[in-house]
Amino acid sequence: MEQKKIGAVYLIPSFMGEQSVEVLFPEYNKLIISKLNYFIVENARTARRSLKSICSDLRIDTLHIQEIDKHVDVLPIDAYLEPLKHGYDIGIMSEAGMPCIADPGNLFVAKAHSWGATIVPLVGPNSIIMALIASGFNGQQFCFHGYVPLKDGRLQALKQWEQQAVKFSITQIFMETPYRNMLLFEDICKVISPQTKLCIAANITLPTEYIATKTVGEWKLQTPSIHKQPAIFLLGT
């Protein structure tokens, strides 16, 4: 009996807001999506809308869309990936931008690797790398720290990142929940030296995109309007 070939996992970037398809995705993504029947997504409603926008002739109601519930202790990884074993391909999709960066999609990818599945990342927007290249900072060495610690060690973390940026020219990238952006900005102004450079990149790829690099001293004279705007912060040289 012929052994069924295991399916592939496609990592599908999604919208970052209300942009047009032509700004964000290569035509090829549409071709891939049009061939898939199984999806694992961060949010089913936004995923359906995103899939339909990228690939307008998609019959959404015939698709198998599994949502990742972040509030459960044990994710149904094997169950969601089961179609792979029957030779079907699966698409993984985040709520915004590239999957597997700030969502548990990577756990599904890890399992698929252990089954020997082919993993195919598609081209699309990613705010971390786009902020990095637009910052003017060193792109040869950089660290992404995710969200800044809320309380314990918050200011120490910022000081330590500044040291890594200034002393070793390792660009430090981090973010904050959008409604706390201004608090983070104030903390940065409090502990980071006025000579150190800070890049703030907000609303990347959106018509309201705002990217500026200044010294912290200069920023203090011109507070950015980033309250509730998705933003990336970078310290660098």
Add this chain to the structure above:
Amino acid sequence: MEQKKIGAVYLIPSFMGEQSVEVLFPEYNKLIISKLNYFIVENARTARRSLKSICSDLRIDTLHIQEIDKHVDVLPIDAYLEPLKHGYDIGIMSEAGMPCIADPGNLFVAKAHSWGATIVPLVGPNSIIMALIASGFNGQQFCFHGYVPLKDGRLQALKQWEQQAVKFSITQIFMETPYRNMLLFEDICKVISPQTKLCIAANITLPTEYIATKTVGEWKLQTPSIHKQPAIFLLGT
């Protein structure tokens, strides 16, 4: 007298090898390129070919293309950016993938920021972020180290990165000159614990794309064929 508005800098991703335009770039990139007359590029010959492939109706011979000479002590940053001051937009382009990551493009961006120019990163392929999402490793915290040190501290660096990956779940990303990939693989096998996970992502976006995540112990039983292939290495959990 009306003051001339300063131009914008567009960061234009280019090809990673012999793929089709439709796989790599959103349609929007073509629109931007078609409006630009000034370019700062890593390699003029490959840039011309890349620009023509993305935007077939471009009149290449009418463009002002300035090449970044990496062998000079002082880059002509102000001179190359001069058109910005006259209100012209400029495109910056690397030899492969996203600009300003492994080329001195960031120095031009930094200067443009200091002049108050708008910097616009365009969507395109980047092997670091694509390798990261396809690895199955933690995408919430990661470090990119660029090239592995050649001699001094080489094995110590690998050991230290392993510790960061295993102890703190910070994904460690690094690379090597392609013809030394197999030497790096041997060094990894020498110093990294057999239980630690290694992802090797080679020829990203190419038809020969190869991405696999295994423990170092498993890799020792199945040596990858990555000699002279552009590859990204990741240690993670």
